[in-house]
Amino acid sequence: LVNRFQFVADHQRRYGVKRLCTILNIARSSFYYWRRTAANRAARQAADARLATRIQVAHRESDGTYGVPRITAELRETGKRVNHKRAARVMRSIGLAGVRTLL
Template identity: 55%
Template sequence: MNETYAFIEAEKTTHTVAVLCRLLNVARSSFYAWQAVAKARAARKAADEALAHEITVIHVASRHTYGVPRIHAELRRLGRAVNRKRVARVMREYGIQVPTAVDGAR
């Protein structure tokens, strides 16, 4: 559905929103609700990128040995109030992980 709303956003300079919504069979109120939270989505993405940078710095400083629990603890020690599940999600999305050993031993 996001693609539909993004299409309406891109084409609203050439056609009215009402016409585009009618053609695509979506409610105008839904489009405007999606548009209203666009700033919040952008702010969350920027905050996640900043957190990913902090996590990367801690991860590199630990010689790529810290996982989610230790990185979360280090962020808390530094005064950064962040949820452990958010740390896990950001690490997963940005591909920050502890390399696995070939023989299974660490």
């Protein structure tokens, strides 16, 4: 799956950024912002991948019972500063969830 910005980057030599952005109905400034922040996105994805492995270990050690609050607490106890929202996003992306009890 190629996003619109990547499509513009791939075809800009042949057709030009202005024409491609007009056809795809995106602002040129958005394309240039996307291109400028590529390194930051790559670094964040790498950091999320490292966090995902730590989350998988903590989840496995809890026999798959820990959810976001407990996983976040476990990570903080080991010295990792992590927000619960980020932990939730990473857990969702790798398909992990805590056990919910039925009342």
